[in-house]
Amino acid sequence: MVDFQQIAESFEPAIVNREFSVYFQPQYNHSTGALIGSEALVRWISPKYGFISPADFIPALEEMGVIPTLDLYVFEEVCRFLRKCIDEGKSLARISVNMSRNDILCEDYIERLEKLRVKYDVPTKLIHVELTETAAVAGPNVVINAIRKLHDLGYTVEMDDFGSGYSSLNVLKDIDFDVLKLDLKFIGGAIGSERGGTILSSVVRMAKWLKLPVIAEGVETIEQADFLKSVGCDYIQGYLYSKPIPAPEYEKLLSGKTIGSIVPQMNIDQFVDAGKFWNPASMETLIFSNFVGAASIVEVSNDFESLDILRVNQKYVRELGMNLSESEIISFKPYDTLEGESKRIYRETLRKVVATREEQECETWRIIKSECCGTERICIRSSIQIIGESKVSRLFYVMVRNITVEKNALETMRDSERRFKAASEQANIYYWEYSIATKEMRPCFRCQRDLGLPPLVRNYPEPLIENGTFPEDFADMYRDIMHQINGGAKRLEAIIPLTKERVPYHVRYTTEFDENGNPIKAYGSATKVVDK
Ligand code: C2E
Ligand code: CA
Ligand code: CA
Numbered sequence: 001m002v003d004f005q006q007i008a009e010s011f012e013p014a015i016v017n018r019e020f021s022v023y024f025q026p027q028y029n030h031s032t033g034a035l036i037g038s039e040a041l042v043r044w045i046s047p048k049y050g051f052i053s054p055a056d057f058i059p060a061l062e063e064m065g066v067i068p069t070l071d072l073y074v075f076e077e078v079c080r081f082l083r084k085c086i087d088e089g090k091s092l093a094r095i096s097v098n099m100s101r102n103d104i105l106c107e108d109y110i111e112r113l114e115k116l117r118v119k120y121d122v123p124t125k126l127i128h129v130e131l132t133e134t135a136a137v138a139g140p141n142v143v144i145n146a147i148r149k150l151h152d153l154g155y156t157v158e159m160d161d162f163g164s165g166y167s168s169l170n171v172l173k174d175i176d177f178d179v180l181k182l183d184l185k186f187i188g189g190a191i192g193s194e195r196g197g198t199i200l201s202s203v204v205r206m207a208k209w210l211k212l213p214v215i216a217e218g219v220e221t222i223e224q225a226d227f228l229k230s231v232g233c234d235y236i237q238g239y240l241y242s243k244p245i246p247a248p249e250y251e252k253l254l255s256g257k258t259i260g261s262i263v264p265q266m267n268i269d270q271f272v273d274a275g276k277f278w279n280p281a282s283m284e285t286l287i288f289s290n291f292v293g294a295a296s297i298v299e300v301s302n303d304f305e306s307l308d309i310l311r312v313n314q315k316y317v318r319e320l321g322m323n324l325s326e327s328e329i330i331s332f333k334p335y336d337t338l339e340g341e342s343k344r345i346y347r348e349t350l351r352k353v354v355a356t357r358e359e360q361e362c363e364t365w366r367i368i369k370s371e372c373c374g375t376e377r378i379c380i381r382s383s384i385q386i387i388g389e390s391k392v393s394r395l396f397y398v399m400v401r402n403i404t405v406e407k408n409a410l411e412t413m414r415d416s417e418r419r420f421k422a423a424s425e426q427a428n429i430y431y432w433e434y435s436i437a438t439k440e441m442r443p444c445f446r447c448q449r450d451l452g453l454p455p456l457v458r459n460y461p462e463p464l465i466e467n468g469t470f471p472e473d474f475a476d477m478y479r480d481i482m483h484q485i486n487g488g489a490k491r492l493e494a495i496i497p498l499t500k501e502r503v504p505y506h507v508r509y510t511t512e513f514d515e516n517g518n519p520i521k522a523y524g525s526a527t528k529v530v531d532k
Pocket of ligand 3: 161181
């Protein structure tokens with residue numbers, strides 16, 4: 001055990017000699033298994049005293065007023081680490097850094113942080129800042145100002161040691177934290193006990209009222225994690241998953257794990273219980289994974305500007321095709337895959353869902369890139385429902401169907417139809433299809449236009465006899481033609497005067513048979529008989 005005097009004397013040389021190193025403690029979404037990020041925790045490995053625990057030297061350094069020096073050192077290490085991950089194309093997961101009470105009181109601390117961040121050119125969204133609840137009590141205004149500054153710069157602010165009992169709900173609601181960290185040590189770790197459980201669930205409920213996501217730390221057993229999940233807290237940091245580990249080890253984790261994000265606490269009372277979609281044992285998850293078609297859960301910022309896929313089921317992966325993996329899909333920036341007009345349509349549909357509170361559908365084209373299949377243009381039909389709302393974003397449940405093949409086939413059909421129309425107009429030909437089993441006739445567009453026929457004529461040829469297309473005295477002859485076709489005639493031809501003008505037409509029929517030789521369809525055509 002080192003004493004205050006020894007720490008005081010060794011600190012400055014220790015900084016110069018880089019005796020401090022930063023460890024990372026991974027944090028997970030207990031429901032999905034996704035790594036959501038880590039907390040940076042400092043370690044002092046002194047050549048003279050050996051390993052010194054932060055619990056011993058941090059309070060001493062606070063007393064000496066030199067904590068800002070250490071924290072800036074740690075912050076720079078974190079920026080350097082993130083920069084390295086970016087440069088090496090590693091999966092990126094945000095890192096939380098600790099900011100002590102002394103740091104807040106240090107006039108230009110935040111400016112110095114920001115300078116370091118800019119120096120390493122790391123996006124602010126990759127850094128969370130942890131402030132303790134005790135700091136908040138010491139002087140709410142100082143903390144409120146610090147948080148405002150951090151927010152203006154784009155940092156996310158977490159309240160450390162929430163539940164330590166210092167602050168009331170009243171204090172909390174005036175301080176604009178984004179995430180709460182609940183330390184199990186403050187409830188005696190006695191989750192199994194009734195008292196511990198009650199305290200914990202009321203703390204989590206309190207967090208829900210504040211509409212803030214909660215990370216539970218100090219979670220050591222699966223029972224604790226499961227209990228937390230059951231009260232609506234999915235984010236876990238603790239020995240159960242991992243101790244704080246050195247950078248190289250943490251880096252290895254990054255290359256193997258699905259990276260998730262922290263989902264803002266949703267206002268779930270009015271809607272489907274969104275929380276249940278994250279619980280692997282819930283009925284919702286069971287349904288999501290097994291009984292519905294391709295589906296995803298997406299989070300959309302309330303200004304509709306940013307959209308993230310949080311979760312997809314196996315069928316979704318298959319529906320998109322292209323050998324994509326779940327994590328590849330989740331890492332897409334969906335808006336970037338949408339074509340210009342499609343992006344507008346998708347956004348409009350989301351707006352409509354919010355306005356009507358009802359499921360809405362849209363069809364959008366996307367450009368998807370994958371390693372194996374290159375770039376493809378696909379058309380997706382989405383049915384969108386809202387399932388949750390927070391003060392910053394909304395959750396949507398989206399069922400999708402890949403309709404690229406249908407869309408393309410429709411395009412080709414339209415194309416050939418267009419060509420066919422032009423040809424039939426030029427050749428002055430009328431044509432139609434006749435189904436033998438149903439006696440239904442489908443006239444071509446010219447028949448419809450020139451003879452005023454509907455797209456489907458039932459009980460053919462009677463309606464055409466009735467409307468005078470076939471003159472009365474030729475009715476029986478025409479009925480006989482149809483009778484022969486129904487009976488299996490392969491080919492028939494006749495000259496028939498049509499309409500009351502009795503214009504002579506050359507009518508031809510060709511019949512189609514199934515594999516047993518039964519007639520199924522006949523194709524008819526009529527061309528005007530021209531005088532030679
Ligand atoms: P903290 O911010 O509450 O950090 C969480 C502490 O809980 C860490 O202790 C971590 O190792 C420990 N922990 C994590 N999981 C478990 C678990 O399952 N069971 C138990 N019993 N403990 C767990 P550590 O690293 O010893 O740090 C102690 C405290 O020192 C931190 O508490 C924080 O207040 C302070 N600290 C650490 N690094 C820094 C730093 O870079 N700057 C500042 N200002 N303070 C730091
Ligand atoms: Ca902390
Ligand atoms: Ca803590």
